[in-house]
Amino acid sequence: MPRGDQVLRQWNLLKMLQSRGQGLSLRELAEENGVSERTIQRDFETLQEMGFPVDHDQDQCGKRFWRLPHDFFKTAPLVLSLTEAISLHLAEHLFEPLAGTLFADGLATIRDKIRSQLPAKALEYFRGLDEVVYVRRIGLTDYSAHAGTIRTLTEAAQQNRAVDIAYDSLWRGERYTTLVDPYGLVLYEGDLFLVGFSHKAGAIRIFKVTRITTASQTPQPFERPVNFRLEEHFRNTFGIVRSSGPPVEIVVRFTGPAAALVEERLWHESQQVERLASEPTLFEELGDGRPxxxxxxxxxxxxxxxxxxxxxxxxxxxxxxxTLRQELQAELRDALRRYESVQPPA
Incomplete structure (x- = not known):
């Protein structure tokens, strides 16, 4: 039996016992979970080893009814529910790209404090959660070599002190130095960015942390603009790149699978969607039938x-x-020319 099925069944047993104060028999539990009574008995033994006070009463006929105190998760010593365990499990995996930084170290400290209060059996049990919720990640950035830079930037932002940085600019294709008033760090799709006022540019700029080759805090204080908020700063962007110009309205028509993919998710705060009826064409009375x-x-x-x-x-x-249509036309033509050209030798 897959480990994930066992974990989910055992947590379901706890939920059933907690919600039904009168207790449940092994037979009832086995039937509702589609397993044998012996399997339920083994599950209870595992849960008891983990610290859950699963116990039973016996009626006058000798029939056993299994119970769990209804307020156990509120009043008990540290015992994680399935939701809490999965949340901690997810947090650990989501912070893996930041391994070696103060953020990941802080989470590791919290995790160790929690684990120190859990029975050994519970620790072994939670290791099986990868079969319940698996975190799929691609294109990860290794921040272990940038831990010192991240700490310097974080402390400077907290203490309102400017930093001297050397930066490898992707667009300029060169390294330059500048004094920056660090307003804060932004985590976007697994990458960390510094947002701050660049004294060289005389404006707020965004720096990818992995391209900051050196960073040192200076004694020079700065005042963060009263109305500046990181969330508001990126409100009119679709990602991390930001323009100082006013927002423009963009209308896009999606068909087929793209229509469903766009509709099922909020891609930007300004997003508004409208389903369009199929329009008749010269060739098909009801169009092609695609949403x-x-x-x-x-x-x-x-x-x-x-x-x-x-x-x-x-x-x-x-x-x-x-203007956006024309830009896309030009870019797509360039891409098409590349694919229409003679295939280069392997």
Missing amino acids: TLQATFKLADLVEFKRWIKGFGADAEVIRPE
């Missing part, structure tokens, strides 16, 4: 939005603004 969705966004920077749109291929079409 059509029209989505509207208000964004100030379109660099990352264009990459996202192109990922849907022919199932996405920008309706307006016309």
